Amino acid sequence: MRNFMVTMSFRGTNYHGFQRQESDLKTIQGTVEEGIHRLLGEDAQINGCSRTDAGVHANEYVFSVMLESTINERGIIFGLNGVLPKDISITGCKIVRDDFHARYDCRGKEYVYLIHNSEIRSPFYEDTIYRSWYPIDEKKLDVACKDYIGTHDFKSFCSTDTDKNETVRTIFDFDVTRSGDIVRFRVTGDGFLYNMVRIMVGTLLFINDGKLELHSIPGIISACDRTKAGKTVPPHGLYLNKVFY
Amino acid sequence: MRNFMVTMSFRGTNYHGFQRQESDLKTIQGTVEEGIHRLLGEDAQINGCSRTDAGVHANEYVFSVMLESTINERGIIFGLNGVLPKDISITGCKIVRDDFHARYDCRGKEYVYLIHNSEIRSPFYEDTIYRSWYPIDEKKLDVACKDYIGTHDFKSFCSTDTDKNETVRTIFDFDVTRSGDIVRFRVTGDGFLYNMVRIMVGTLLFINDGKLELHSIPGIISACDRTKAGKTVPPHGLYLNKVFY
Numbered sequence: 001m002r003n004f005m006v007t008m009s010f011r012g013t014n015y016h017g018f019q020r021q022e023s024d025l026k027t028i029q030g031t032v033e034e035g036i037h038r039l040l041g042e043d044a045q046i047n048g049c050s051r052t053d054a055g056v057h058a059n060e061y062v063f064s065v066m067l068e069s070t071i072n073e074r075g076i077i078f079g080l081n082g083v084l085p086k087d088i089s090i091t092g093c094k095i096v097r098d099d100f101h102a103r104y105d106c107r108g109k110e111y112v113y114l115i116h117n118s119e120i121r122s123p124f125y126e127d128t129i130y131r132s133w134y135p136i137d138e139k140k141l142d143v144a145c146k147d148y149i150g151t152h153d154f155k156s157f158c159s160t161d162t163d164k165n166e167t168v169r170t171i172f173d174f175d176v177t178r179s180g181d182i183v184r185f186r187v188t189g190d191g192f193l194y195n196m197v198r199i200m201v202g203t204l205l206f207i208n209d210g211k212l213e214l215h216s217i218p219g220i221i222s223a224c225d226r227t228k229a230g231k232t233v234p235p236h237g238l239y240l241n242k243v244f245y
Numbered sequence: 246m247r248n249f250m251v252t253m254s255f256r257g258t259n260y261h262g263f264q265r266q267e268s269d270l271k272t273i274q275g276t277v278e279e280g281i282h283r284l285l286g287e288d289a290q291i292n293g294c295s296r297t298d299a300g301v302h303a304n305e306y307v308f309s310v311m312l313e314s315t316i317n318e319r320g321i322i323f324g325l326n327g328v329l330p331k332d333i334s335i336t337g338c339k340i341v342r343d344d345f346h347a348r349y350d351c352r353g354k355e356y357v358y359l360i361h362n363s364e365i366r367s368p369f370y371e372d373t374i375y376r377s378w379y380p381i382d383e384k385k386l387d388v389a390c391k392d393y394i395g396t397h398d399f400k401s402f403c404s405t406d407t408d409k410n411e412t413v414r415t416i417f418d419f420d421v422t423r424s425g426d427i428v429r430f431r432v433t434g435d436g437f438l439y440n441m442v443r444i445m446v447g448t449l450l451f452i453n454d455g456k457l458e459l460h461s462i463p464g465i466i467s468a469c470d471r472t473k474a475g476k477t478v479p480p481h482g483l484y485l486n487k488v489f490y
Contacts, residue, residue: 057368
């Protein structure tokens with residue numbers, strides 16, 4: 001058996017998130033494991049770097065998998081792309097030490113959230129970029145978002161139905177930029193709670209709209225109370241962008 | 246009756262081109278005219294700025310239409326977007342002189358062709374960016390494409406099944422640029438023959454691949470022979486980008 005570290009990108013629109021479900025719901029994990037079975041005849045279980053919600057996309061997602069096959073790295077890339085649907089693409093593969101695990105060895109992640117800031121929809125962005133018509137002041141939000149950086153208890157930025165009792169995370173970096181009518185929120189951190197990025201972005205939109213003050217984030221963090229933060233923005237603007245090891 | 250000049254963008258994937266067909270095939274024209282009927286109860290005929298092929302997209306497409314309704318410009322934009330499918334978006338509208346016609350008054354157009362230059366497909370580009378794996382030297386092609394500029398008989402760059410007997414056109418500008426793994430071909434001219442942009446790009450790809458010499462375009466133009474030019478690249482990378490009046 002050899003252990004492979006595989007990178008892929010996927011369009012999450014047609015999937016109920018990464019993780020295989022008890023039911024027959026289509027998931028990224030289930031689809032990739034079926035692809036491996038079709039390609040190699042092996043019933044392997046892949047270990048993903050994170051759960052992702054339904055509708056969330058990935059520019060870079062990493063999984064590890066132990067395989068008995070003698071296939072080489074390039075064979076995995078092109079072989080799996082030949083059997084997988086077009087909304088999942090294997091982009092890289094390498095052999096790693098046997099105890100490498102895509103989730104446990106992950107040191108951090110970068111997420112991107114995209115907003116089409118326009119009154120009028122684009123026919124090209126449906127399902128891949130969230131649209132918000134209210135004018136976004138990206139320079140203001142690029143100042144406000146810096147208050148997220150550091151090691152904090154992010155309980156206020158976690159959906160209440162989570163079981164986590166350890167809600168301290170470190171945010172390395174956060175910025176908000178604009179290119180034409182697309183506003184891009186980029187955040188890196190050592191880990192993220194359930195819906196955390198989407199609530200962080202939703203809170204910045206509240207600051208943009210004047211529902212919250214420019215420097216209200218430290219107070220919201222201190223409160224440890226989900227109701228103090230902004231709304232959870234929809235999943236289809238969110239991309240797992242990079243995974244650090 | 247007032248005459249409206251309307252701009253829209255559309256994702257052409259699910260349509261058999263712009264022009265209404267005798268058959269029941271879904272077209273952009275038919276869909277927009279049905280939308281006008283639903284919104285205003287009028288059986289108006291819209292005049293498009295050009296035909297587009299099945300699968301071709303538009304960032305900016307212009308049509309003109311005479312309407313009896315007293316609706317205002319903003320009403321047309323938001324009203325039509327409310328009844329049209331999500332792959333067509335009305336982006337602008339203004340009242341123009343009665344004899345304005347989107348096709349006859351058009352002074353030029355800009356097309357863009359996008360190629361994902363990669364061995365590996367992206368889950369986000371299917372149907373909207375053509376993929377070509379052979380490495381593209383965009384600097385070389387940006388030199389070669391300049392040979393298209395000027396007034397020439399472009400018969401060699403017109404699909405043979407066309408009826409046109411006037412094949413002289415003026416190309417104002419052409420450039421080839423790269424952003425990451427996306428190569429962008431941009432051309433402006435006073436008019437384009439059937440499949441002309443797609444054959445121009447296909448000929449540049451032959452130059453890239455070494456099947457044609459760097460400065461072979463003037464000779465191909467002089468030949469007035471479709472078989473001397475390159476292949477016709479697929480429709481799904483092509484965008485009508487701007488229309489000049």
